[in-house]
Amino acid sequence: MDNFLQQLINGLTLGSIYGLIAIGYTMVYGIIGMINFAHGDVFMLSAFIALLIFLVLSQVVGIASLPVAFVIVLIGGMILTSVWNWTIERIAYRPLRGSFRLAPLISAIGMSTFLSNFVQVVQGPRNKPVPPMFTNIIHVGGASHQIVLQYRQIVIVVVTAVLLAGFWWLVQKTALGRAQRACEQDSKMAALMGVDVDRTISITFVIGASLAAVAGTLYMMYYGVVNFADGFLPGVKAFTAAVLGGIGSIPGAVLGGLTIGLIEVFWAAYFSSDYKDVAAFSILAITLIFMPSGLLGRPEIEKV
Amino acid sequence: MTAVAMTTETAGFPARLKDALAAAALTVLLCVPIVLLHAEADIDGVLHPIARPWPVAILAFLAFFGRLAVANFAEAGKKERVVKPTETSGWRAVVAKRLPGVGLAALFVYPMALLLILGSGRSLKWVDSYGIQILIYVMLGWGLNIVVGLAGLLDLGYVAFYAVGAYAYALLATTFGLSFWICLPLAGILAALWGVMLGFPVLRLRGDYLAIVTLAFGEIIRTILVNWVDFTGGGAGIASIPKITFFGLRFADTPHGFDKFFGMEYSPLHGKMFLYYVILCLALITNLVSIRLRRLPIGRAWEALREDEIACRSLGVNTTNTKLTAFALGAFFGGLAGSFFAVRQGFISPESFTFNESATILAIVVLGGMGSQIGVALAAVFLIGGFELLRELDFLRAVMSDGTGVVVICLGTFIFGVVRERRVAAQITLALIVAILALRFFSLLPVAIVSPFGMPGFDPAQYRGLLFGLAMVVMMVVRPRGFVSTRVPSIFLKERKAVSGDLVKEGHG
Numbered sequence: 001m002d003n004f005l006q007q008l009i010n011g012l013t014l015g016s017i018y019g020l021i022a023i024g025y026t027m028v029y030g031i032i033g034m035i036n037f038a039h040g041d042v043f044m045l046s047a048f049i050a051l052l053i054f055l056v057l058s059q060v061v062g063i064a065s066l067p068v069a070f071v072i073v074l075i076g077g078m079i080l081t082s083v084w085n086w087t088i089e090r091i092a093y094r095p096l097r098g099s100f101r102l103a104p105l106i107s108a109i110g111m112s113t114f115l116s117n118f119v120q121v122v123q124g125p126r127n128k129p130v131p132p133m134f135t136n137i138i139h140v141g142g143a144s145h146q147i148v149l150q151y152r153q154i155v156i157v158v159v160t161a162v163l164l165a166g167f168w169w170l171v172q173k174t175a176l177g178r179a180q181r182a183c184e185q186d187s188k189m190a191a192l193m194g195v196d197v198d199r200t201i202s203i204t205f206v207i208g209a210s211l212a213a214v215a216g217t218l219y220m221m222y223y224g225v226v227n228f229a230d231g232f233l234p235g236v237k238a239f240t241a242a243v244l245g246g247i248g249s250i251p252g253a254v255l256g257g258l259t260i261g262l263i264e265v266f267w268a269a270y271f272s273s274d275y276k277d278v279a280a281f282s283i284l285a286i287t288l289i290f291m292p293s294g295l296l297g298r299p300e301i302e303k304v
Numbered sequence: 305m306t307a308v309a310m311t312t313e314t315a316g317f318p319a320r321l322k323d324a325l326a327a328a329a330l331t332v333l334l335c336v337p338i339v340l341l342h343a344e345a346d347i348d349g350v351l352h353p354i355a356r357p358w359p360v361a362i363l364a365f366l367a368f369f370g371r372l373a374v375a376n377f378a379e380a381g382k383k384e385r386v387v388k389p390t391e392t393s394g395w396r397a398v399v400a401k402r403l404p405g406v407g408l409a410a411l412f413v414y415p416m417a418l419l420l421i422l423g424s425g426r427s428l429k430w431v432d433s434y435g436i437q438i439l440i441y442v443m444l445g446w447g448l449n450i451v452v453g454l455a456g457l458l459d460l461g462y463v464a465f466y467a468v469g470a471y472a473y474a475l476l477a478t479t480f481g482l483s484f485w486i487c488l489p490l491a492g493i494l495a496a497l498w499g500v501m502l503g504f505p506v507l508r509l510r511g512d513y514l515a516i517v518t519l520a521f522g523e524i525i526r527t528i529l530v531n532w533v534d535f536t537g538g539g540a541g542i543a544s545i546p547k548i549t550f551f552g553l554r555f556a557d558t559p560h561g562f563d564k565f566f567g568m569e570y571s572p573l574h575g576k577m578f579l580y581y582v583i584l585c586l587a588l589i590t591n592l593v594s595i596r597l598r599r600l601p602i603g604r605a606w607e608a609l610r611e612d613e614i615a616c617r618s619l620g621v622n623t624t625n626t627k628l629t630a631f632a633l634g635a636f637f638g639g640l641a642g643s644f645f646a647v648r649q650g651f652i653s654p655e656s657f658t659f660n661e662s663a664t665i666l667a668i669v670v671l672g673g674m675g676s677q678i679g680v681a682l683a684a685v686f687l688i689g690g691f692e693l694l695r696e697l698d699f700l701r702a703v704m705s706d707g708t709g710v711v712v713i714c715l716g717t718f719i720f721g722v723v724r725e726r727r728v729a730a731q732i733t734l735a736l737i738v739a740i741l742a743l744r745f746f747s748l749l750p751v752a753i754v755s756p757f758g759m760p761g762f763d764p765a766q767y768r769g770l771l772f773g774l775a776m777v778v779m780m781v782v783r784p785r786g787f788v789s790t791r792v793p794s795i796f797l798k799e800r801k802a803v804s805g806d807l808v809k810e811g812h813g
Contacts, residue, residue: 034512048343052337052341080334091781092781096780096784099784100784104780106776110775110776112773113769113772113776117772119338122338123338126345130351236520239516240520274530278524281523282520282524292513
């Protein structure tokens with residue numbers, strides 16, 4: 001039972017990170033119907049940006065208070081990663097509207113290869129170890145149980161929850177969110193109603209990137225190491241989460257992220273940690289084949 | 305949020321300047337901190353941020369003048385933009401017509417010619433790491449071209465079939481002692497079987513979903529190869545795979561070896577040359593089969609399916625079966641190439657079958673022009689051979705290491721940005737490059753000027769993935785039909801005319 005609860009905590013932490021990345025996939029898919037293959041690498045890039053900002057803050061500026069530094073890293077990472085994703089959308093995806101069916105996906109694959117190699121070239125191929133942060137732990141349930149709750153897990157879950165609440169408000173209550181939802185339903189009609197579709201798409205990419213940046217910062221803090229190749233697996237798993245939750249559905253992405261996190265952790269704990277990636281990939285394939293609209297998604301209707 | 309990155313309207317000079325400035329500013333913003341700072345580990349492994357202002361300055365400079373150059377090019381392109389009918393005369397047409405034949409002859413003569421010119425010792429490398437290496441990718445490109453180019457199914461896990469083929473041969477040969485020639489078709493059939501097994505449930509999916517599922521499948525296969533240690537040898541791979549034989553004769557320095565049997569002196573080159581011809585034949589078979597199949601009903605169904613799936617379905621084409629044949633056939637050739645890879649290397653491990661490999665093969669197909677046989681072959685030669693060649697050039701390494709190379713690139717971009725006439729710009733740039741490189745060659749260039757731009761330890765191989773990725777993006781934006789964008793229709797009335805790729809809906813066909 002102790003082990004179960006412990007894994008539950010770990011799974012929710014991991015699932016929060018996947019959920020944050022998955023929102024980026026699901027929003028972009030919802031609005032332009034494209035799998036943003038480079039999103040995982042944007043996430044990896046954001047982890048590097050966070051690492052560098054953190055190093056500067058702790059060593060050059062000399063901020064002693066960790067929470068303050070952490071907040072600055074989060075905000076700085078969100079801004080810079082957003083600029084990156086905005087530029088990527090402008091250069092690699094926008095000129096392809098109206099091109100043939102697979103063009104945006106191929107462009108995104110190229111972008112993904114470019115980003116991971118770019119980070120490898122500028123930052124080197126080695127793992128970058130990060131000084132441990134928020135290392136305190138709490139023993140849950142007294143001395144007789146062995147459930148450990150780390151401070152950083154609390155930080156991850158709390159930051160994710162706060163951000164999701166803010167994001168929810170943005171999408172549901174603001175004019176921006178309304179425009180975003182309108183474009184998602186019917187971009188041509190939205191354009192006729194005076195919504196600037198291109199601008200809305202750009203904003204979608206910016207929002208997706210800033211959530212990925214938060215995920216990147218949390219990932220760096222949680223695992224204590226970043227590497228240029230780290231974008232691929234979390235990226236595919238987050239995409240799996242988006243598909244499982246129903247691609248296009250934002251609550252679905254969060255739900256899917258938590259589910260994938262839990263499945264991965266429990267699979268590793270009770271079956272085999274070697275095959276935990278296979279579990280995630282198999283879920284992706286099975287969902288797409290048998291339940292393409294996912295848990296919360298709308299079934300896709302093909303119009304001729 | 306208005307005109308910054310990719311506007312192509314003809315704009316006045318101040319507008320352009322503003323645009324270029326914005327591009328430079330954006331570049332600086334992007335480079336902070338990922339390029340400006342380098343997280344360097346000290347002896348204890350603790351990271352410290354080291355500032356590198358020069359690369360950022362260079363990138364901003366390149367962005368500024370590069371943006372101006374793009375504007376110039378766009379303007380020139382607009383002036384010239386008349387819909388050109390496909391040329392039937394002129395040197396382009398002659399090249400296009402003669403290239404396949406001449407290329408084919410050159411491929412057959414290549415190792416012999418090398419042997420004559422360079423002698424047996426020095427030509428080994430050229431046959432092995434250029435000839436065989438490139439031909440493997442040509443074959444993989446052609447195999448994937450059946451799936452992506454003809455049937456329009458984006459397969460991101462093609463390397464899985466390559467792996468199935470390689471492991472099939474390696475395991476059959478090391479466990480049962482079967483010869484390569486028996487294993488080769490078996491490996492192909494096994495890979496095709498896997499293709500059918502995977503394809504059957506998956507091929508009902510839409511294009512982009514299919515891409516992701518095939519990617520997942522590729523990774524599953526690789527994870528299994530890494531973790532099922534008893535069967536596959538795990539991450540350590542399988543070593544000492546039997547070498548290729550010529551009707552039972554081994555290419556070894558033994559009394560019963562190939563060389564002694566024919567009364568020749570032993571040379572490792574003979575084995576390599578044999579391998580070269582084997583892969584050449586395999587690649588040509590792939591090519592022949594796809595060219596022929598294109599004209600059969602099944603091939604026409606593939607291309608029709610690629611253009612419009614719904615129309616196909618309403619005309620009674622069984623879409624699942626049609627896709628399945630393309631998928632299985634692509635897998636079959638992937639499997640053949642894989643088993644050849646295993647026999648050539650003598651050692652395989654899951655490291656050779658990562659997603660990067662799939663992406664490389666896809667890049668070859670995309671850059672060559674999806675659906676174009678000759679385009680794919682050319683792309684493989686340029687992408688794979690080009691980088692191998694760049695690694696050989698010590699001069700390039702030296703020039704990039706001491707900074708001359710970066711200076712030349714910056715100057716070239718500068719000239720193309722400033723001079724509006726493309727031809728003039730090209731001439732000036734060429735003259736400058738020659739002048740600077742000559743100065744550098746005779747060590748007349750003051751090192752102090754260029755040394756800040758130096759990239760010590762420059763290795764072109766590092767930039768391979770970066771350039772591949774960038775090339776795929778640029779290709780999709782600028783020329784989504786690939787290098788070779790004319791297509792020969794498989795059915796025609798009275799006379800066969802090449803069709804520009806621009807006229808085809810799905811962009812390749």
